[in-house]
Amino acid sequence: MVVPTTSAGDASARRDADGFEAFYRANVDRVYRALAVTLRRDDLAHEAVDEAMARAYARWPVVGELESPAGWVFRVGFNWATSWRRKLRRERPPVEDDAHPHHGPPDGAIVARDALAMLPAPQRAVLTCRILLDLSTAETAAALGLTEGTVKSRLSRGLATLRSALSTEE
Amino acid sequence: MDEIPRDVAVAVRQAAETTIGYPGALDDVYRRAADRRRRQRYVGAVAGFVAVLMVVGAGFALRTRERASLPVVEPSPAPSITHDRPQRLLLHHAAGSYRSGGRAAVTIDRRERVGELLGDGRLQTYAVAGTEGWDEFTVLDDGRVVALGPRDLPPGVEITDGPYPKGVAVDLVVVGPDGKVERSRNVRQKDRPVVLATATETTAYLWRNDAYYSHDLATGRESLLVRIPGATTAGDGIATAVAYDLASNMCHPQVRHVTSDGSIRESRPVNLPGCAMVFGLRLNRDGDRLAASYLGQDGWRVALLDVEAGRVLIDRQVAATPGHGQGTAVELAWQDDQSVRGAVLIDSGTRELLMPFTVP
Numbered sequence: 065m066v067v068p069t070t071s072a073g074d075a076s077a078r079r080d081a082d083g084f085e086a087f088y089r090a091n092v093d094r095v096y097r098a099l100a101v102t103l104r105r106d107d108l109a110h111e112a113v114d115e116a117m118a119r120a121y122a123r124w125p126v127v128g129e130l131e132s133p134a135g136w137v138f139r140v141g142f143n144w145a146t147s148w149r150r151k152l153r154r155e156r157p158p159v160e161d162d163a164h165p166h167h168g169p170p171d172g173a174i175v176a177r178d179a180l181a182m183l184p185a186p187q188r189a190v191l192t193c194r195i196l197l198d199l200s201t202a203e204t205a206a207a208l209g210l211t212e213g214t215v216k217s218r219l220s221r222g223l224a225t226l227r228s229a230l231s232t233e234e
Numbered sequence: 235m236d237e238i239p240r241d242v243a244v245a246v247r248q249a250a251e252t253t254i255g256y257p258g259a260l261d262d263v264y265r266r267a268a269d270r271r272r273r274q275r276y277v278g279a280v281a282g283f284v285a286v287l288m289v290v291g292a293g294f295a296l297r298t299r300e301r302a303s304l305p306v307v308e309p310s311p312a313p314s315i316t317h318d319r320p321q322r323l324l325l326h327h328a329a330g331s332y333r334s335g336g337r338a339a340v341t342i343d344r345r346e347r348v349g350e351l352l353g354d355g356r357l358q359t360y361a362v363a364g365t366e367g368w369d370e371f372t373v374l375d376d377g378r379v380v381a382l383g384p385r386d387l388p389p390g391v392e393i394t395d396g397p398y399p400k401g402v403a404v405d406l407v408v409v410g411p412d413g414k415v416e417r418s419r420n421v422r423q424k425d426r427p428v429v430l431a432t433a434t435e436t437t438a439y440l441w442r443n444d445a446y447y448s449h450d451l452a453t454g455r456e457s458l459l460v461r462i463p464g465a466t467t468a469g470d471g472i473a474t475a476v477a478y479d480l481a482s483n484m485c486h487p488q489v490r491h492v493t494s495d496g497s498i499r500e501s502r503p504v505n506l507p508g509c510a511m512v513f514g515l516r517l518n519r520d521g522d523r524l525a526a527s528y529l530g531q532d533g534w535r536v537a538l539l540d541v542e543a544g545r546v547l548i549d550r551q552v553a554a555t556p557g558h559g560q561g562t563a564v565e566l567a568w569q570d571d572q573s574v575r576g577a578v579l580i581d582s583g584t585r586e587l588l589m590p591f592t593v594p
Contacts, residue, residue, distance in 0.1 A: 088260055096256035101246070106253055114258050118266035176245035177252055195238055195246045219238075226242050 084124045088117060091134045098196040099141050102188045104181060108145050116141035135199050135207025142189055142208075179229035187222035190215055320569040321519070322373050325349040325357075327563035328579055330586030332357060344368055348381075351565075351577050351590060364407035364415040370430035377411035380433035380451070382421070382440075404428055406438055408451060419454050431471035439471045446476045459492045470514070475521030475541075485509035487526050489517065489541045502544035506530075506537055516566040516574070525574045525593075527552075527564035534564055536593050538574060552591050553578040 092113060099109035116137040120127045127133050180188055193204040201219075205212045325332075328342040328349050335355035342349035345367040347359040362368050365383030372380050385403045404422040407415055421428055421440070429441040438449040445461040462469075462478050469478035475491045486503035493499060504524075506512070508531040516525045524539040534553040537546050553562060563579040573592060580587040 085260060088263065092258070093256040096258075097250040097253055100253040101250050109253075110256070110258055113256065114263055114266055117263040118269075121263060121267045174252070176249040180246065180249055191246060192250075195243050196250050223239065223242055226245070227239065230241065230245055 083128060084121050087120075087128065087133060091137070092117060094196060095134055095137050095141065098138055098192040099145070101177075101180060101196065102142060102185060102192050103145050105145075109141075112141035112145040113137070115144050132197075132199055132203045132207055134197055135193060135203055138189075138193060138197060139207045139209065175230065179226050182229060183222050183225055187218045187225075190218040191222045191226070194219060319375070319519070320353065320575070321516070321567040323351045323565055323567035323575050323577060324371065324373060325351060325565055325577060325579065325588075326370060327565065328586075328588075330581060332579075332586055332588040334588055334590070351575075351588070353575070355590065357588075360409075361413050363409045363413055364418050365405045372430070372433045374433065374435055376435065378416070378435075379409045380406070380430070380438055381409065382406050382428065382430035382438075385420075406430065406440075406449065406451075417451060421449065421454075431469070431476075432473075434473060437473065439473065441469065441471070446471055448473070460490050460498055462490065470516050470524075472517050472519065472521055475517055477515040477517050477524050479512045479515070485512055485528065487512060487515055487524060487539070489521065489524055491521060501541045504537075504539045504541075504544050504546060506535075506546070506549075508532075513564055514566060516568065518568040518571055520571070523547075523568065523571055525566045525568065525576075527566060527576070529555075534562055534578065536564065536566065536574065536576060536591075538593060548594050550593055552576065552593070553580070553589065 095116075096109055096113045099112050100106050103109050103112065116139075119140055120133065120137050127136055130136050180191070183191070189208060190204060190210075193199045193207055194201070197207075199207060201212050201215050204210075205215045208215070210218075325342060325348070329344055331339045331341045332349070333339050334351060334357050337356065340349065340357040340359060341347065342357075342359060344362070346362050348362060348368055348371055350358045350360070350373060352358050360371070360373065360379055362381075362383070365381070365385045368381040368383040370382050374380065383405060385405050403420040405418050406421045407419075408417040410416050423442065426442040431439045431441055431446070433439065433451070436451055438451055439459075440447045440449050440456070444463050444465045446459045447456045448459055449456045460476055462476070462480075464480045465478035469476060471477065474493075475489050477487060477489045479485070479487045480503075483503065485506045487506070488503045489501040491499040491501070504526075506526060506528050509528045510531075511529045513527045513529065513534070515527075517523070518525075522541050524541050526537045526539060528535055528537070530551070533551050533555040535549060535551050537549040539545070540547050552564065562581075565577045565579065567575050569575050569592075573594060576591050576593065578587075578589040578591065580589070
């Protein structure tokens with residue numbers, strides 16, 4: 065645990081001044097869920113979203129002006145989590161679902177989660193940006209640093225796999 | 235296809251709802267940001283010091299550049315390969331503090347040092363140089379290291395060619411036994427994540443997506459050796475063969491041999507009974523034997539495979555099933571054509587363990 069270096073009063077004044085807090089409160093949960101679905105690791109998603117939010121805060125005058133700051137945070141978190149520093153943790157075998165601190169999910173949610181798990185991470189990233197973050201194709205491309213063609217291609221392949229998996233389960 | 239079918243969108247949202255909401259707090263983010271600022275100030279100070287050193291050393295650098303601009307000497311022919319030398323047991327996945335054989339703990343973090351477990355049980359480390367850390371590395375017989383790792387570019391210099399972070403290069407480096415960087419080349423390519431499989435004195439062998447390339451260390455020229463659609467990145471490679479597991483047929487590792495005339499010969503897939511996930515593959519120097527580490531029903535196992543016959547020669551457990559939140563990695567190295575030396579690396583979350591083993 066890092067010891068805080070500013071007083072509560074300083075932090076409060078800073079938060080009110082920059083508008084970052086409003087962005088954080090409005091977006092942190094959905095970006096976290098999008099990362100959790102994409103990375104398939106709740107703890108890694110937590111760490112990734114914290115890191116990405118910290119970077120967003122450090123550059124807020126610039127990030128806050130972007131078309132989709134949430135998309136930027138998602139990309140930074142995703143890149144950070146999949147960078148070499150996280151490799152060891154990624155290579156741990158997936159935790160058994162019973163050990164996940166999930167709410168008792170409906171059957172359909174489990175099926176969907178399993179189906180999503182079949183997709184390569186880059187396809188999951190595109191799908192979660194489009195669906196969970198409500199980004200357009202262009203915004204997804206900008207957020208993930210891809211061309212629109214690549215986004216469409218990954219979306220198309222991901223959707224085909226998902227639909228096939230979901231219809232098989234039905 | 236740009237529209238999202240409603241049923242798929244609903245399913246994905248349902249999947250996201252199965253995760254308990256964000257468990258963090260805004261103060262944690264502020265603390266993390268403050269931490270980053272402190273680190274950057276430190277790096278800035280160090281950079282300033284380095285800049286002064288660079289000015290002082292400009293004359294020396296010019297002389298060095300003259301040497302560097304000389305025509306590149308053609309690489310000498312690959313040395314004849316003797317296949318009786320044991321492979322080095324490199325600890326690619328080590329990250330932490332390890333003890334071996336009752337000796338003092340050695341820290342291996344891949345940012346500053348990587349490690350090798352020697353035959354006598356000692357841990358040998360190599361200082362990371364040329365990049366911010368080594369994703370993969372191999373140690374040549376002459377003691378040089380060929381490694382691949384990221385390098386942050388100076389602020390304002392961005393590479394916008396792919397899904398990875400902007401402002402990062404991926405350098406292939408050759409580091410001498412004295413720790414000095416002998417060669418360095420940015421090998422990052424658009425949409426083609428790169429993994430170093432192995433290297434010889436003259437050539438690095440790289441995975442790029444589902445293709446396997448030779449990369450001339452002197453010139454940077456890359457040649458496609460074989461493309462394997464659907465191959466997972468657990469594969470290993472040598473100059474004449476690549477080992478892989480297909481995502482569509484997991485737990486059935488295969489080998490493709492690259493013959494001197496450029497043709498490809500494919501071995502039959504080998505079934506690993508009870509396998510849930512292949513962690514790593516290691517070819518012997520001839521490419522006719524394959525060692526596979528995998529997660530079986532009773533824990534981590536290592537199987538030695540006869541590639542030509544397509545059968546398992548030996549299969550034994552090397553570690554118990556990992557506990558919740560525990561990371562396990564298995565490193566392998568052929569000692570001869572019959573036996574493999576290995577190490578199980580366990581990260582329990584609070585401490586790291588290294589457990590050597592030999593198969594059989």
